Amino acid sequence: MITEEDIPVIAVDGPSGSGKGTVCRLLARELGWNLLDSGAMYRLVGLAARNHGVRLDNHAALDVLAGHLDVQFRPGEDTAEARVILEGEDVSQLLRTEEVGALASEVAAVPAVRASLLRRQRAFKIRPGLVADGRDMGTVVFPEAQFKVFLTASADERARRRYKQLKDKGEAVSLPRLVADIEARDRRDTERSVAPLRAAPDAVTVDTTGMGIQEVFELLMAEVKERGML
Template identity: 40%
Template structure:
């Protein structure tokens, strides 16, 4: 049996279930799981809390100046079975998942200085392999030499429906059309930003889960992971 640890990079559009599959894999393999998108959401929440960003303004330079004071960490919650995000020592796991944060996160993530700081942190976490990380540029920028790269996609309508149900179940009052608009706007911004745009790595395996159950997807990806471990 091959016990060698590998690095797994999972990229893709918003609301494709990247985090769900990454958490499952990390738990099964005993690997570290890192939700890179949550890190960008935490910086976005910080910007919102300090009035650096709003509907009509974005104080980019002020945010850049404050980056050294932003501490993001992941603390494992045994009851939930995954690590929650902490911003400067405060649990913000629920706060960063709102539609309001989703509306600003692509703008914040497009700032080169923000990306550089978080990419440096992400690379440090994955230095010793044994990591599953999901995001937008993991296979292309953060870990270009990852042992397994996956690119997860689904139709915008399917993703909006999933996100809408998730928010409603959480108790948020949202409109489906607003969620769909947010998904479409984020797709455009993520794919067209100048710094580290969302693109499929040349050696990534594409998974379209529009018509897959979570179980079907996990079975397919588990098989790919096992093959990658054997190759390592």
């Protein structure tokens, strides 16, 4: 009989722009496992707060929003992507904006919100396995994960990646502003009192500066095979 403890988990943590989101989608698709994008949950709470006029210093109201999110994740046309429906509206593209990302970083520092979302995140651990993408997957949410990864890259590299993404979408953006925003988000994520961004002691750390996404994916898949997780 397969118990919950037998369900394999790959926990991938790292700062914004390190490539973990794309790599996690590729891993989940290759393995046929479930995918948890924990960052999307915090972005959804931040977006819901903005939509309902809830101040980010109103922790009680944020806790209520986190506990009652009306959200659905649906397959997109691209199997590596997913559509996110919040209160009946497709917010998939809106979730990836810099504004919502900044809201998510602030919301994630609220202990009550983290506690409300923790149970939802752990519920993603179902057969045949889970690839979890976030900032505290290996340290807090899935400390029992069989394979923990910490992806990182320089702030300049991560800003250049984001700059290219936004330019490809036709958005006007300033590279120096992106660098400043990423550095500010890094400080918030690493200095918060609850579940700060850090590598788990037993995580494999990969600096993706100068690496292509396929190269990172193949490196991690080789480790998955080496650990006998297939």
